[in-house]
Structure formats: structure tokens, C-alpha cells
Amino acid sequence: MKPRDRLRIAVQKSGRLSDASQDLLSRCGLRFRHSRDKLFCFGESLAIDLLLVRDDDIPGLIADGVCDLGIVGRNVLAEQECAAQLRGETPAFEELRSLGFGRCRLSIALPQELDYDGASSLDGLRIATTYPALTTQWLKSEGVDAKVVVLSGSVEIAPKLGTADAICDLVSTGATLQANQLREAIGILESEAVLAGSTTAPKGERGELMELLLRRIEGVIQVRESKLVLLHAPRASVDGIARLLPNGQRPTITSIEGSPDEVALQAVCHGTITWQHLEDMKRAGASAMLVLPVEKMLA
Ligand code: ATP
Ligand code: MG
Known part of the structure; x- marks a missing residue:
């Protein structure tokens, strides 16, 4: 087989996972030009192309080295893995990470x-x-x-x-x-839908592209459930309020010009922030609370 320098991802052509798979990749900044037969999509923003196939073919395409990655249901991957094991073979593909849709x-x-x-x-x-x-x-x-x-x-x-x-x-x-x-x-x-890859990861340029894509996917998934919380609080109440933030990272605290006893607090939280959370924080002394969606995140 001719060596490839572009990364290739297999996704379901039409079915329950198609839209969410393409949406995830587009949130990762990938843009594609669709071919006439609509089976191959050329990546315009990065050297990453798409192959649109039936979901059952995805593990095999990875095992054969035709594609480097695939988005497929864990059920399909596990069935083919289990079938290979029952035949006494070691599957050449594996689950790299779960993607949070198609549950x-x-x-x-x-x-x-x-x-x-x-x-x-x-x-x-x-x-x-x-x-x-x-x-x-x-x-x-x-x-x-x-x-x-x-x-x-x-x-x-x-x-x-x-x-x-x-x-x-x-x-x-x-x-x-x-x-x-x-x-x-x-x-x-x-x-649920998972990102599958070969048990031997690609090296060189393709390997670097794959790492970049994995980092972006990580960011997109984190962002999906993340909110930025902004509020004001008396300096003495900061610890109590920080404890009420759901799955919050350690908040950033800044002083407010002209208000020595009050601070501004900012934190990225993962999970849902309910009215109950806000009311509890208000009781603990918080004011001027804002909950904002996060668009992109890169650690
Ligand atoms: P293809 O034509 O690509 O072979 P398919 O008919 O095998 O498609 P779909 O019905 O589109 O597959 O389902 C794709 C995946 O969606 C499943 O393998 C599974 O991981 C996931 N899924 C989520 N909910 C359901 C559900 N209720 N029934 C079937 N699959 C579901
Ligand atoms: Mg199928």
C-alpha cells in the first residue's frame, strides 16, 4: 500500500451517528470538500480526510490501515473485537475515547x-x-x-x-x-459513539495530526458541558461560595477597585448549573452572578 501523509477518518455515511460525528469534527475546525460520489471528503483546513461508510465496515477499515481513526458505536467495535477473540485472533483496532453521543x-x-x-x-x-x-x-x-x-x-x-x-x-x-x-x-x-483507532498509532506527520485532533476533541467534549461563572462576593464568603460551584475548577479571584471587602470571582464549571445552585450561592453572599456558555477551550 502506498504510504499516506494525510490522516483519514471513517464515519457513518447515513444513520444515527452521521450528523453528530460530522458535527464533532466540524467543531474541531475541520472543513471538507465533498466528492461527487459523496464517499470521500477532502479536508481543506487540515490534512485530514473523511471516508463515509457503513458503520460495520469501520473497525475493518482501521484494522486494514485504510483509515487511521473511526467514529463508531462501542457495540459495533466490541462485537467485532469479541468475534476476533472467539476466532483466536487479536483485533488490530481499539477504543481510544468515548464521545458522549449515540448512547x-x-x-x-x-x-x-x-x-x-x-x-x-x-x-x-x-x-x-x-x-x-x-x-x-x-x-x-x-x-x-x-x-x-x-x-x-x-x-x-x-x-x-x-x-x-x-x-x-x-x-x-x-x-x-x-x-x-x-x-x-x-x-x-x-x-455510545467512540473514537476508534489502530492498536499501532501512526507515526510522523499523521501521528502529529492525530494528536492535534485528539486534543481538539478533548476540548470540544469538555466545552460541551462547561459554563463560565462570574460573580461578586464578600472576601470572607469566597471559600463557602467556591464549595457550592458544581465540579468547579479553583476560581480566579480579583479585587474590585474601590471595594476592599468585595472580590470578583470567575470559574469554569463542568455539569449543569441550576437555579438552585445560584440561589444557594446568593444565600452564601454572592451577587451579580452570570453563567455563560464556553465556546472553545484549550488547556
Ligand atoms: P449502517 O447503514 O451504517 O450499517 P446501521 O443501521 O447499522 O447503519 P444505525 O441504526 O444508524 O446503524 O445505528 C448506528 C449506531 O447508533 C448503533 O450502532 C448504535 O451505536 C447507535 N444507537 C443509538 N441508539 C440506538 C438505537 N436505539 N438503536 C440502534 N442503534 C442505536
Ligand atoms: Mg450497520
Whole structure:
């Protein structure tokens, strides 16, 4: 294979993760020119290109060195990792960091009329899934003797069709299960979109680009949940107020010209700042409180 000097990222072409994946990369300052076939996007702001593919192909593209990184559900990555292990192989891809969107769980669900009283309730059942490796591994770890029926889609209707007794499928709200008279019995994997990469990181220019991108992703994710809090407080109340700031970094304290007993306090906080937080700080002596969104952050 011809050596590449540009970094290449695989993302889902169209599906649940597509918009959020492209939004994350655009927040990292990446701009792309779309090709006519819309499968390859040339990076205009940095030497980072995009490949738009089906999510199932992403781990393989990383393993084969066609792409350096990919944005994919942990469920897909874990299934292919587990399948490789079951074949006695070591997967050449790994999860680098979670990205905080596309949250769901892989769960076993049963028809409403079947009771679930622990994993042994599944003994002797046929379980339909598109995640055979993860399902098989979980059943084995629980000592359950059940048959795994591999389907390529529409798993939720298998019990109604009589091709299986139960299913193991992705659940987010549970609405699909409910619509098919199924009940979630137990979750076997918590999932969200993750950044995946090769177990051997690229070197040279591509390696540097990858580090730059990882730092920017880190910043974008931190910013998403961060707020800048500004307030005034009597000097004596600063410690008490600082303790009330949710997940706050140590605040910066500055004096206010002409008010020797009062200071201005500024802190970046992670998580939600509720009205309750503000009212508690007011009771502790704070005034002139402002909560502002943070646009960019670089430590
Ligand atoms: P592709 O055509 O790329 O193969 P797909 O049909 O396999 O797409 P989607 O349904 O778009 O995949 O889901 C992509 C990912 O979104 C899943 O692998 C999972 O990580 C995540 N996801 C979040 N919530 C759900 C949900 N309720 N059902 C299915 N996937 C979900
Ligand atoms: Mg898929």
C-alpha cells in the first residue's frame, strides 16, 4: 500500500451517528470538500480526510490501515473485537475515547408473558441477535445454555414470527421493544459513539495530526458541558461560595477597585448549573452572578 501523509477518518455515511460525528469534527475546525460520489471528503483546513461508510465496515477499515481513526458505536467495535477473540485472533483496532453521543445499550428482551428471574431463565431459549459474539460471550459468562440465532436485521419481530423466543438488541428509549410487546430483561453492554483507532498509532506527520485532533476533541467534549461563572462576593464568603460551584475548577479571584471587602470571582464549571445552585450561592453572599456558555477551550 502506498504510504499516506494525510490522516483519514471513517464515519457513518447515513444513520444515527452521521450528523453528530460530522458535527464533532466540524467543531474541531475541520472543513471538507465533498466528492461527487459523496464517499470521500477532502479536508481543506487540515490534512485530514473523511471516508463515509457503513458503520460495520469501520473497525475493518482501521484494522486494514485504510483509515487511521473511526467514529463508531462501542457495540459495533466490541462485537467485532469479541468475534476476533472467539476466532483466536487479536483485533488490530481499539477504543481510544468515548464521545458522549449515540448512547444506547445492548439488552436481552423477552416477550411480556415470559418471566425473567436471573440469567438462568434464559436456559433452553433461542435468542435472536445481530450481535452473536457479544451474546454468546455473555451467555457463556453467565453459564446459560441458550441457542443464538443470527439475524441481519429486524430482530425485534423474531419472537412474533416464531424464529426465536427472545432477542438481544440495542435499546435506547425502549419504544421499539414496547411496540413489539417485548420487555427489557437485562443489559449486557452500555454503548455510545467512540473514537476508534489502530492498536499501532501512526507515526510522523499523521501521528502529529492525530494528536492535534485528539486534543481538539478533548476540548470540544469538555466545552460541551462547561459554563463560565462570574460573580461578586464578600472576601470572607469566597471559600463557602467556591464549595457550592458544581465540579468547579479553583476560581480566579480579583479585587474590585474601590471595594476592599468585595472580590470578583470567575470559574469554569463542568455539569449543569441550576437555579438552585445560584440561589444557594446568593444565600452564601454572592451577587451579580452570570453563567455563560464556553465556546472553545484549550488547556
Ligand atoms: P449502517 O447503514 O451504517 O450499517 P446501521 O443501521 O447499522 O447503519 P444505525 O441504526 O444508524 O446503524 O445505528 C448506528 C449506531 O447508533 C448503533 O450502532 C448504535 O451505536 C447507535 N444507537 C443509538 N441508539 C440506538 C438505537 N436505539 N438503536 C440502534 N442503534 C442505536
Ligand atoms: Mg450497520
